[in-house]
Amino acid sequence: MIPGPCALHPNDRGRLAEQTRAHYGEDWSAFYSGFLDKVGALLDAHSAYLLPGSGSAGLExxxxxxxxxxxxxVxxxxxxxxxxxxxxATALGLRVRVVEQSLGQPVDVDQLDQHLSGADGLACVHVESTTxxxxxxxxxxxxxxxxxxxVVVDGVASAGSEVVQLRAAGIDAFVSASQKGLGGPPGLAVVAxxxxxxxxxxxxxxxxxxxxxxxxxxSRAEDIWEPHPVTMPTAVVRALAESVGRITATGIESWVDGRRRLAAQLRGGLSGLGFETFAPENAAANMxxxxxxxxARELVARAARGGIMVAGGLEPLSSAARIGxxxxxxxSEHVTALLDTLSASR
Incomplete structure (x- = not known):
């Protein structure tokens, strides 16, 4: 139960087990373009792209x-x-204005507003995996x-677990990745x-x-045979499409509500066992x-003794535990199993 890469649904694993399919041809082009339209609709975007690579590649x-x-x-x-x-941003030649803030609280919008004057853009994280x-x-x-x-948003840890509406929110660019809330295997960046x-x-x-x-x-608009300029990992794309299809079939609002209730179950159970969750309740992420x-470190060790992997912390909270x-x-079954394991190993 780490924050990614995620365990795959059996249907998605089945796509990975299929014979490799070509990344060109009319059938592939129709499938691929239709899938990009679904991703765009999921994010309330004008357009979406899949790039072979990590979420960091998508941010670049x-x-x-x-x-x-x-x-x-900023x-x-x-x-x-x-x-x-x-x-x-610095590596790409931008002048970066870092706004310091309390690690344990969501961004203070009024305070942030004081730093926006004279800037060209805002780059921010939606869900911070550290906290x-x-x-x-x-x-x-x-x-x-x-x-x-x-406005550019890092949504690697939010797409598929939080409601994201680019056009409604006024977000110019949003980046995610295949292996977390979208439920697919690693290897694809999503840029919308x-x-x-x-x-x-x-x-x-x-x-x-x-x-x-x-x-x-x-390439997508002009080439009906190969709608992208590079070779695509077709099995990864098809597995991701299976997972995104389950989200869209449920409806994003209902899907996210399920994630919200599941996260509340986890936080409540951890609190009952005496563990301290870091995020304030009104800003606690679903993923x-x-x-x-x-x-925190004892939690990681107890879970491991029960055969459950939980991630360690990231700087500057390196001693924390992160549950995905x-x-x-x-x-709910896996959340209950984790809580039972932590309780039994006290």
């Missing part, structure tokens, strides 16, 4: 296609992945867009744009061949529950 693609070197971007310091976002805190990206995006800023973000990406022409998403858009305090509710183990 989004930043390259929304900003130019020398522009200034990045709240939310934890390990907030710091990584700042590192990526298990869900940050108020809708309110943050609205403040930023009111000032004319571009709202209308303004898509227009900006079409004009961007970044200094990269691979991450020039205008190239990817042209990741972080346990801090003196009992993703994929095939995100259900």
């Amino acid at each position: 693609a989004a930043i390259r296609n929304q900003f130019a070197p020398g522009q200034t971007v 990045v709240p310091d939310t934890g390990f992945f907030g710091a990584r976002l700042a590192e990526i 298990g805190i869900r940050h108020p990206i809708r309110e943050m995006a609205q403040r930023a867009r009111a000032r004319g800023l571009v 744009f709202d209308d303004l973000g898509a227009e900006r990406a079409a004009r961007a022409h970044p200094r990269s061949w691979y991450f020039d998403l205008g190239r990817w858009a042209r 990741i529950t972080v346990v801090a305090g003196s009992g 509710l993703v994929g095939a183990t995100a259900n």
Whole structure:
């Protein structure tokens, strides 16, 4: 029960076991384009892309296609992945304005607003895996867009577990990955744009061949035989499509509500056993529950003795424990099994 990569549903494992299929041809092109439309609808996006690579590759693609070197971007310091976002932006030649904040609280939107003046964009994490805190990206995006800023969101730990609405929230670019809340195997980055973000990406022409998403858009629009400029891992795409299909068949609101109730069950059970969860209740993420305090390392050890893997912490909470509710183990039976294991091994 780690925060990713997730355990796969049997149907998804079945896709991986099939003979390799070609990444071109009319059948593949129709399937692939239809799947991208479903991903875009899931995120309330104008358009979506799948890139072979990690979520970090997706973040680089989004930043390259929304900003130019020398522009200034504001990045709240939310934890390990907030710091990584700042590192990526710096590596791509942006001027990064890091906003320090309390690690144990969601971003203070009023405080953030004071740092937006004179900037070109805001890059922020939706759910910070370090802390298990869900940050108020809708309110943050609205403040930023009111000032004319571009908004890029790291949603690697939120897509599929939180409701994400790019166009409704005013988010220019949103990035996730296949192996967490979307329930697929690792290997694909998901990059999505709202209308303004898509227009900006079409004009961007970044200094990269691979991450020039205008190239990817042209391939999809103009090549009915091969709708992407590189070889795609077709088995991974098909497995992810199976998982996303279950989400869309349920409906994203109902799916996320189930995740919300499951996370509440986990937090309540941990509290009853004397463990201290880190995130405040009103900002606790659905996908990741972080346990801090003196009992965190013991929790990891107890779970391991019962045959359950729980992740350790990330800097600056390296002594914490991180429990993931993703994929095939995100259900009440597995949560109950974990709580029973922790209780029995006291």
